[in-house]
């Protein structure tokens with residue numbers, strides 16, 4: 001039963017990792033941009049939630065109503081103002097610029113909030129649990145997982161059933177020809193980054209409710225996000241969810257063997273997948 | 288004489304240090320069909336790229352309805368009603384046949400072309416609307432590429448080598464569809480390797496040779512000798 005419990009808890013944890021990863025997966029899929037600042041943007045989302053909660057007294061989950069649109073606008077502006085200038089045949093400029101952005105965000109957060117760990121208080125929901133088939137499941141992890149599934153299902157639906165999704169796929173396939181169809185790729189990329197940071201805001205708030213965070217917390221989230229994307233296969237959002245779950249389950253199983261193995265077990269699972277199937281478990285089948 | 292729909296004046300084009308077009312002058316009247324011919328590497332695709340905005344030029348080198356468009360981006364040029372059927376078809380592989388057509392409609396311009404009108408022109412596409420565009424034959428892909436451009440309801444449509452690599456029977460069916468397209472008053476520029484095809488569908492022709500206009504004239508009036516001289520650069 002303990003092992004079953006570990007697997008179930010790990011699966012739920014995987015929901016959070018999938019939220020970390022979804023934005024990365026989206027922007028890599030659409031514009032082949034590897035965003036080194038992604039983890040710091042998640043933490044920025046946590047701080048944004050904290051500021052909203054402190055200023056208004058809102059419940060952190062209600063603060064999503066503010067944090068999500070603010071991060072979305074920030075994403076659009078960031079893409080149009082800076083990141084679009086770095087895109088081209090060379091992969092290095094976007095890496096360097098997002099690395100610089102990562103440093104800037106960390107230092108700005110340090111200036112504004114000090115290095116002290118912060119946490120958002122979500123009240124009773126943090127400790128509430130339900131009993132399912134003899135397992136005690138936390139309401140917050142369950143909710144996080146449900147939101148992750150909902151976000152990925154919504155993104156997937158948008159991708160394959162809306163004009164915006166069609167535009168994303170077209171620009172991703174062939175930027176020049178998409179431009180001929182009247183799609184301004186700079187604008188489309190801005191929308192993609194806006195969408196990615198909207199998801200990042202959700203990830204940041206769930207992170208900030210679940211654990212304490214500080215300005216340097218981004219690097220770890222970036223690693224988990226990357227690992228989930230790579231395990232699942234590039235450019236496949238459901239694969240990213242599966243990748244998050246595999247990472248989460250490996251960690252809880254590792255912790256079951258020895259609490260010190262938790263983090264290591266996740267990285268080992270990642271390395272094994274990378275060695276055995278470098279393209280990930282569920283790479284996008286390009287048509 | 289009325290103002291031309293499109294005019295090029297002293298159009299140059301470069302790829303890095305390499306110059307591909309030298310001072311090209313060209314006019315196209317409303318409703319006219321121009322044929323652009325020339326040997327491989329003469330600069331025909333480069334000309335199409337310049338007009339459609341895929342490569343940038345000085346604003347006044349290209350004028351469309353009395354408006355300088357040489358420096359506009361391709362999406363802006365598309366919005367003004369110029370559509371390109373690119374060389375090699377270039378469909379979007381992750382989009383279905385129907386989605387490839389629908390994406391052409393984005394400009395929201397009014398006109399006779401709709402999904403149904405394209406399906407009426409090329410009925411095979413309606414049957415295959417849900418499949419991935421990559422699973423079509425070359426000829427069917429070319430029909431999608433033409434349909435995709437028509438969906439924008441352009442005033443001027445540019446065809447870059449529509450018959451390249453296609454079987455003769457397919458080429459015939461595509462050319463049979465052409466009068467239905469340009470008959471509605473749409474102007475067109477057709478790049479074509481097959482000179483008799485080019486002459487039969489066009490009002491006037493331009494022959495490019497190494498980036499320069501070597502010959503221009505009414506399609507019915509030019510002699511075969513003049514064309515071969517302009518094409519291969521012999522005898523001049």
Ligand SMILES: Nc1ncnc2c1ncn2[C@@H]1O[C@H](COP(=O)(O)OP(=O)(O)OP(=O)(O)O)[C@@H](O)[C@H]1O
Nearest residue numbers: 302305307325326327328329330331332333334374
């Ligand atoms: N991307 C590029 N970079 C450098 N040179 C190029 C590029 N594209 C074309 N060229 C050169 O520009 C010249 C004109 O090429 P273009 O493709 O316009 O010719 P074309 O008339 O369309 O030929 P084809 O009949 O083979 O399609 C050629 O000499 C070609 O080698």
Ligand SMILES: [Mg+2]
Nearest residue numbers: 331332333374
């Ligand atoms: Mg060409």
